[in-house]
Amino acid sequence: MSGMLDSGARLTADTGEEVKVSGLLGAGGQGEVYRVKTSIGDQALKWYYPACATAEQRNIVESLVGRDFEDDRFLWPRSFVTGGRAGGFGYLMDIRPDRFKGLPALFRRQLRTSPLALVTAGLHMVEAYQSLHSRGIAYRDISWGNIFFDPDNGDVLVCDNDNAVSEGDSTGISGTMEFMAPELVRGDAGAVPGTQTDLHSLSVLLFMLLMNHHPLKGRAELEIRCLDEAAEKRLYGKRPVFVFDPVDDANRPDPVEHTTVLATWAAAPPILQKLFAQNFTEGLHDPTRRVRETQWRHALSEVRDTIVVCAECGRQNMTEPQSATAGACWSCGRGLILPPRLVVTTLSPKVERNLRLRRAARVYAHHLLAEPDRHRYDEASLVAELVEHPRKPGKYGLANRSAESWSARRSDGTVQQVTPGQTVPLRAGLEFGLGSAARAVVRAD
Structure with missing residues (x-):
């Protein structure tokens, strides 16, 4: 697999250090990622495609490197790197450990995990983005492609942090369509990516993590013959309807095509269902009604603390934290016994x-x-x-x-x-x- 940079190529970091390319690790929408040798050991280098190596993107990356943001939940840009052909650039970051897996593998059911690990991952995700927001930084591209988690314990790692900017900065990308706030999808006057739109994206990501389904993809999506950009704008921006909207049932999950989300929603405790319903009904039309990070933190930590194990089949079950009755096991249907x-x-x-x-x-x-x-x-x-x-x-x-x-x-x-x-x-x-x-x-x- 060949890339823009040759194995053995030598580049220069903004610290003056020389880095040596070892090989290609992968590629994405904006560039390629290489393993490189540095004075502190192997690191990862993201190198931008020529079309993405704009002056605007360079300013964003140099600003992120200058922040010197220390948080073990982020693969933050560490050093700015230049050299190679045609005056390209990129940045150094730590290499993602193998224990962290991408969400697409979870959605394809290729990972063995548990409700405890998933709820823990959701809590860690919320706190990671809250940490970023508390520093006046908007991520702007929260999506399934930028978060990795450990399916054993729920640890998370946020990658591709090179699109984050200071709150109010309108440069750079607006996000990924499926995760973008409706006002951004529609292109409303005055609507810009920021921490308020991040809250919508975060809730979409949480729903997908815990329910294995998108919150706006119900019957309405199945009726679309060609899911082109115009259709996506209707689905996510112009006429978005929550699949479990308590009033509007026009976009309910199909009982044949959407069996997974029907089951996962039924297994979710009311404390989570209420927050999702608020975010994807009121919050779709009024950004100030979106669920805040503190609300998600409290709910997810309480749910994690009150997960119980079915005495019959041994499966983990989420329960309502303040309830004295637990209902039936989502797996075997037997009544749960609360410890x-x-x-x-x-x-x-x-x-x-x-x-x-x-x-x-x-x-x-x-x-x-x-x-x-x-x-x-x-x-x-x-x-x-x-x-x-x-x-x-x-x-x-x-x-x-x-x-x-x-x-x-x-x-x-x-x-x-x-x-x-x-x-x-x-x-x-x-x-x-x-x-x-x-x-x-x-x-x-």
């Missing part, structure tokens, strides 16, 4: 969270914060976990994985100190302090 809840309450300000104590349930540092900057589900952030008694199968306790001692009060009023590494037996009514930041109680629904 006890761990109600964690932060002390200042007071915020209550509910965690279902499913097998191997875990409490993390962000559970002890009223408004965490980021949800981390790694070992370093672990505070407590549900463990089974080594000699008494079916008996469980909460193990203290933090660096602080707990003061646990049983339902009979007796108090036990739980030092780091110790386990307190799990009983309804058990109360304890999770260090100095929060308190918790075990409730049986």
Whole structure:
């Protein structure tokens, strides 16, 4: 597979360092990506096609490099690179690890994953773009082609970050049609890509991640004989209708052609259904009514904390966080059994969270914060976990994985100190302090 750059070609980064091309990794709509050797090891080089190597694109990339944005969820442009034939340019970034997979493979059902990993990926996606927006940067091209995730644990990596610009900047691209806000698709006067239009794109991406379907592709798409640009503009901009619009059923999923989204929507808890309905009804016509990142964060973190496992078939099920009834398993149809809840309450300000104590349930540092900057589900952030008694199968306790001692009060009023590494037996009514930041109680629904 040949490309614009020859293997062994030497180019120059803006730092003055020379980089050497090793080989072609792939190609996209704007350019090609190469593996290159640098003084800090192998990195990836995106090299623009001549038609895309405009002065405008160069200014955007140089601005992004100058921001020195440090966030492990983004393959951010690190250095600007020039050289090669006809005065081309590109930029260096880290190489995407193999564990991160593209969403097209998920949509084709080529990946083994779980509801827990998908909800986690959705939460991480929201927080990644929120981090970008909080710095005054609009991504403008949020789509299935620019996000990768680990199907095992839901970690995400945002790639192709060379179209992001400062909020209000009208240069560069407007996005990918399927993900663009309706006002951009229509070309409304004064409509420009920005964080407000990013919110629409983000909700489309979340719907596709969790429902494996586009939120505006129902019967209306099936009736289109030729899905040309004019038809796409009608579907996504001029006459967009949510496939589960509670009032307008003109674009409902077809019971034969759209069985997947009918099943995934039925398995989604009301807390998510309501947000999707708001975004793709009111939010289609009024950008100020689009779901904000904070709303998605709260909903997705609550849903993740209350996923339960079916006792019959072992499949994971999303449940409504505040409900005492779980309904039936989406896979086998048997009634779900809700495990006890761990109600964690932060002390200042007071915020209550509910965690279902499913097998191997875990409490993390962000559970002890009223408004965490980021949800981390790694070992370093672990505070407590549900463990089974080594000699008494079916008996469980909460193990203290933090660096602080707990003061646990049983339902009979007796108090036990739980030092780091110790386990307190799990009983309804058990109360304890999770260090100095929060308190918790075990409730049986």
